[in-house]
Amino acid sequence: MQVNPVASDATARAAALAALQARFGDRISTGEAIRRQHGTDESYHPTVAPDAVFFAQSTEEVSQAVTICAAHKWPVIPFGVGTSLEGGVAALHGGLSIDLSGMNAVLEVNAEDLDVRVQAGVTRKQLNEHLRDTGLFFPIDPGADASIGGMCATRASGTNAVRDGTMRDKVLSLTVVMADGRVVRTARRAKKSAAGYDLTRLFVGSEGTLCVITEIQLKVYGIPEAISAAVCQFADLESAVNTCILTIQTGVPVARVELLDDAQMAACIAHSKLEGLEAMPTLFFEFHGTSAGVVEQAETVQGIAQELGGTDFQWATKPEDRSKLWEARHNAYYAALAQRPGSKGWPTDVCVPISRLAECIVETKKDLKETGLYAPLVGHVGDGNFHLVYVIDPSSEDEMRRAKEHSDRMVLRALAMEGTCTGEHGVGYGKIEFLAAELPEAVPVMRAVKQALDPDNIMNPGKLFRMN
Template identity: 60%
Template sequence: MSPSPALAAQPASANVVPAALLDGLRARFSDRLSTSEALREQHGRGESHHAPAVPDAVVFAETTQEVADIVRLCAQAGVAVIPYGTGTSLEGHLSALHGGVSIDLSRMTKILRIGAEDLDCTVEAGVTREQLNAHLRDTGLFFPIDPGANASIGGMTATRASGTNAVRYGTMRENVLSLTVVLPNGEIIRTGGRARKSSAGYDLTRLFVGSEGTLGIITEVTLRLYGVPETISAALCSFASVEQAVATAIAVVQLGIPVARMELMDRGLIDAVNRYSTLTLDVADTLAFEFHGAPAAVAEQVEMVAAIVADNGGRDFAFASTPEARNRLWKARHNAFYAVVSQRPNAKGWSSDVCVPVSELAGCILMTRALLKTCSVPAAILGHVGDGNYHVVFAVDPQNTAELAEVAAINKAMVHHAIAVGGTSTGEHGVGTGKIGYLRREHGAAVDLMGVIKAAIDPQGIMNPGKILPDDAFASQS
């Protein structure tokens, strides 16, 4: 089974939420409960091409206990709950496919504890990565996971996000120490402590990291922090072909050079970024690097990478050493999704998200370039090539079924090839609704075990239904 080109629009089901439940929520939350059409539509969509499916009501929670109270009331009524953070999802995670109640966590923005001596912190789920790093500015610490969007920590945890710094600092999987989670019956649990390792029982933290709200709602997260590097330097270099750029990236990884970031941007993306962010970058296949460490270590990294770039035909190895120049560079990179989409009026973005062993990266990108030669919509390749994760961003007309089918076919070919060479259908965006059809091809019978876990923890199937597992896979276990 393959995913459909786009989800059919799902109107709210007015009778899904019983009047008694709405009355109970309204009595408890007063003006923090809304059934307005505009707010419900906002909470039924992310930022990609997936058509919205709107919830019947939205409730703004401000504490873990309030989330538990909402979930408990919904469980008693058998009504679906969908957690909502900042709305930056790219794979349909927020769609209320069965109606229900959207629980908005964006007001849960307390930074509960900073453990400078232990290099950790605990935050509420609605805190965004930019808010956290602004708070840490005077401590000499920072949180490195940077998916691009100013996503909430809860959402990043729920999707097992990563981003541009993952090649050095890992993903959310490596950087979450413990969680507070509200289970489908309203019970509140803590999945671990602050110790850097533990052998005590099942690793429940890793179970909920990446569960996309299908097993419980994450309300607090304890994270690893890192010291701000003494020296940070960034560099750009251009290549005559994408093959040369990828060969350079592979050589850097295989030689073990500890770059912090290594991003590929093809020439089409550079052109779009120049126009969107008013830059004047050379329109060529490009690698962007960032180096962290002591001055001598950074100088050594730069020297080694510059030599590899030269060996592979790279040119214009230009530095951005001031914070302003680095921030401008990475802001442009983070705006890449919007830069591609802005090339067409009223377009929506469709971003692929395959990840492969680094040794397979060159072949995968060449295959993708061949697929794009006849693509009728604007598209560009970018990626966190240091860990084998790359994307194609397409600017699609969400109403044009032929166009959606064309892009879906390209996406399908990319995913099938990635899985065939030992990769994955999604390196960081998550499954949501968009990648459900590929899960069994990637995991085989293990999908049935996922269904057993889902049925055991959420027997009513009320937690973000229709995400990760198809409804029939869950139903066969319940």
Template identity: 60%
Template sequence: MGSGIIAVERNEAGIAAAVDALAARFGDRFSRAMAVRLQHGHTTSRIPNQPPDGVVFATSTAEVAETVRICAAHRVPVIPFGTGTSLEGHVNAPGGGISIDLSRMDRIVAVNPEDLDCTVEAGVTRKRLNEHLRDTGLFFPVDPGADASIGGMTSTRASGTNAVRYGTMKDLVLALTVVTASGEIVHTGSRAKKSSAGYDLTRLFVGAEGTLGVVTEITLKLFGIPEEIAAGVCTFPTVRAACETVIATIQSAIPVARIELLDTLQVHAVNNYSKLGLVEAPTLFLEFHGTPEGVAEQARRFGAIAADFGGTGFTFATRPEERTRLWQARHDVYWSCNALRPGWVGMATDVCVPISRLADLVDETIADVERHGLVAPIVGHVGDGNFHLQPMIDPDDPAMDAAVDGVVERLALRAIEMGGTCTGEHGVGQGKTQYLDREHGGAMALMRAIKAALDPDGIMNPGKIFAMPKPVAAEEPGP
């Protein structure tokens, strides 16, 4: 299907005027230094870095709104930036423009323990939020691995290892403060757990990847920290056996909090990188939450199912340090894959399918990888049908580069054909725009209509998710 990178035309005069205005307004909180600009372009995939023309370090919603109004007046692109951990080119500036760095907007505005919710600014990271919440007995469960910002996680509709039990960002965001393309500040939703009042604008902005507005505050659902937490490991003779175990576990309504698949190569990688000493075979990492009795029962039932599919060596531990070590190794898989081939480039990609098709998709993907002789570990949040492939590419081998592109494209199309999606949690960004028409069909026209209505000048993170028709210039009035 070819590259999905969307070209965006530069507005040189507008950019120059906006840069001058922002430099005058923000002083040393506006940077044109190339090192800072490159840091705010994309750095975690093969997509080339496309830096913005300047970076504003905002400290309030009002400053974000002022920045957007200046950019809107000159029709200059605005690119929101959280921590830069996204994987599909979301923070690149293909047409230049201004990056709004939200990392200094890091206030935890309110925590309401009685209502199990909190409100935070967009720059708060998930680890800092959970550290702040610990003394309340509450936690926020969405855990994509990287210490991402809550604003970024909202904009990419993030998921993670806990999604099988607690849901994703679309399930846990109650309300938002958003700066629109005109620089207006709007509030969507409320702290009520449900509403039937009007359009669900909150869900519209969750997952919009900054293409409809800049998210500056988020109200989130929280959960009580479980009385008992146990982490488990179980090995299997084949990846299919591990997948079939996952399917049976979910269908048996065992409320696992996490259930992660690592293929043999990925286990080898984490053993080398994180010094775990696991048996190098297809493996499931699990976590059970509940009372001590409930956790023991969940583990017993899972163990029985795993044994039916040839699972062996199932053990679980409740000591926090053991659990932390296991899950840190899981979160470090991106770096462990890169360590397999120093000097090569990793291309992390993800898909998601109905859980009944999980084993088929993983099997077909492994066969495709092996046909092309690629190094491509598999890891995934398989409890909800989501898994990641990370092919490693020798930058000096163009044939390998082309082979990886083919495998990644076939993986995305295969997932869509199985009733799934080309991305379960990484988002579209620049990297997966070519699959959206196949996945959504006629609904793409509605998406474009929403984008045109909310961002008529196309300044909000252009070049991401889908291409927009070039606006038709108004005709000059006749004599």
């Protein structure tokens, strides 16, 4: 897919850039390499570089930078660590990329209240390392070591979402910079509130189109008394998915349940040196709770799996064994790419009601086989979410066409099953048309909110939906 960026007005660009350089000096960069880095994410979408990059250090500085950009109607694109998957950081209309990675302080830990306040550039691994000696942890785990601000902007979830939910469920309050430079705090620290519009959840998932998120108040949790992980393999994909569905329907509070198809398992075995496993459809489980509770959960799930033809569980109870197992799952993307050196990954995802999950996956895999493409499947199947990564030669128009056509059919299949075009990757600009198809009555309302809060359309323009 080729994108022709719309150049920002030269006069506005020059005036905004001069004002920014006068205020922030050498923390405004126009170097080509840095600009290209900030116009690139982990997706297949082509790089579209901003005109300049600002390395911010505080909410006040972000406010000042946005105020300058607003005065010249110059676009603003927030940037965390660049792990987004739908072109969310591409500067489609030029402008200023605001890099928040330097805003990486944990500002407060309220252990008794089970909440923390962090700057947007704190990464999830950094936060959990900071919390390690407090007996607390932050559960949202999208795989990549994403920034907390970016996770809020894309409404991220991940491997723990089946029990712990998504970023939408974990954010108590945000500090944001609006399109005119105003700083707004959306809520207080109370665990619930009936006071006014829920601005927090309006901004969570807004992908930088309404504001720049600079600080986040988050819920955190006590580290479980006992944690145990297990692997179970199946002769066919449908049995593995049905095991997951029945586990959720039975009410077992499983912490994680991840699906890897035979192609993805083959890649992970080769890349991560997993021993004692075969290239078969596989479920990775993790159980949290008391020692007795973990045993009870595991016995129930193992019984369900065995009834559906699953192998005996292979256990990983030592922390180092669990880490190796989940590291292999988190490296699934790179494991797939390693099977075809020189290739490019095109990741995509959908989410459907769990009762339709087996049907959606089986039909998607059958369709995939007919395309001849190599595209391993993984899934956070406990909440109906699964992913494909097309491993393709980006210079091959034929492969790109087949991948796009298959991805489009997968999304339309999910929508027909009352699902969504994206469970966690976000819309960016790659799925704009599908959001319009999914929520035709809601998109005009979203557009009206955008118009009210960002009348000059400077906040990450060209993402989520079109303004005309």
